[in-house]
Amino acid sequence: MQTWVISCSLKEYDVIGAFREFDAIDWKQSANFEVRDIIFIYVSHPIMKLFFKCVVEEIGLETRSQKDREFVSGINSFEDKGRYMRLKRITTFEEPIPFKLLSENGLKGNVQGPRRISGMLLEFIESYLEKSRVNNVSILEDNRLNESIQKSLTRNINPVKYVPKPKVKPQHNYVDGVKVYPRCREVAINALIRADFKCECAVDHSTFKSKFNGLPYMEAHHLIPLAYQDEFDFSLDVEANVVSLCSHCHNEFHYGQEANSNLLRLLKMRQNELMDCGIIIEVSLILEFYK
Ligand SMILES: [Zn+2]
Ligand SMILES: [Zn+2]
Structure with missing residues (x-):
């Protein structure tokens, strides 16, 4: 062949x-x-x-x-x-x-x-294809999570008392042939509550009220993408790894050329909590994940 x-x-x-x-x-x-x-x-x-x-x-x-x-x-x-x-x-x-x-x-x-x-060129094409497939599935899963957050949130919010600790990785499944780890809605909601429904890039970022719940519209984003779960011993789907972002900032994290400075700042802010969850990451590695 x-x-x-x-x-x-x-x-x-x-x-x-x-x-x-x-x-x-x-x-x-x-x-x-x-x-x-x-x-x-x-x-x-x-x-x-x-x-x-x-x-x-x-x-x-x-x-x-x-x-x-x-x-x-x-x-x-x-x-x-x-x-x-x-x-x-x-x-x-x-x-x-x-x-x-x-x-x-x-x-x-x-x-x-x-x-x-053959050789290098073929390997490049195949890995490009694989990466783009993983990327598309992650964005779909991300959107699905955020839509389900909006639909299930209600105005009655209880403050979250979060104690970071290692969590066992959940069972994965496959979407379009891509390995996917489930995203827990409760964890994501807790992350928004912890941020008081403000954008963690800057609290004065403007947003609008959600038609589903009347709360300021914010989106949950996993700082260390779940697509890289296999490279970690413990679950990445923990409050420590989820930030609340306005839709502009969230899109910038996924599509922006200059998302890195906010990413590194938030990661630094969460570093201790992540460590308490058994998650240790090199900055250079996370930049690689976002390429
Ligand atoms: Zn995201
Ligand atoms: Zn923002």
């Missing part, structure tokens, strides 16, 4: 549109592809990103299926005589990989004709 990158020009064939509609498409068999070979499809200029991972299902087809005709533009190589192969899509990249990153990680020159890939 070989792994290849092939290039597609949207001017000739709208591979993005075609894979939106079909799980498998036929492609000109312009190299020694074999059944079960893995093929990454790179969309060329002006997009210049790696978009799909496919597997070769069949080779040596005499004609190509015409079902995706509307995605073929004008006269082009797809209509040449020759043999075709059937490509079944395995993954559409949620975050297609830009050419620049591919170049920095072992891709030599431009992607034109089909080429085999």
Whole structure:
């Protein structure tokens, strides 16, 4: 089994549109592809990103299926005589990989004709895919938690007396093939109560009142992401590791270029509590988690 990158020009064939509609498409068999070979499809200029991972299902087809005709533009190589192969899509990249990153990680020159890939470049692509999958699942789980907090909170709040101590890791499950540790709603709610429903980046950050409970709207965020639970002996889902953030700051933690200073400050603030929970972390490691 070989792994290849092939290039597609949207001017000739709208591979993005075609894979939106079909799980498998036929492609000109312009190299020694074999059944079960893995093929990454790179969309060329002006997009210049790696978009799909496919597997070769069949080779040596005499004609190509015409079902995706509307995605073929004008006269082009797809209509040449020759043999075709059937490509079944395995993954559409949620975050297609830009050419620049591919170049920095072992891709030599431009992607034109089909080429085999292996080693560093292949490892990079696979780990990028894995990381982006983990990231998407974490954000989904994060949103789910915060929505359920809003729906279950009521105005009757009892003050929380929190004594940090090590907590056993809960049983994990899988979402989209990604290992997920459950997030405890009570822990997250306690974290918001402890912060008195204020943003822990700065208490004067403005927010609005939640339609579900009339309380100032705040979101819970795990400073050390639960996606890294396996690297710790004790549960990360503890009040010590959960902060209350306004939605702006929360989004900045996940998407911001400059989230690091707030992150490090909050982490420092929680350092002792985290230690009491059996959680010790190097600053450089946490920055790696947030990359
Ligand atoms: Zn978060
Ligand atoms: Zn804030």
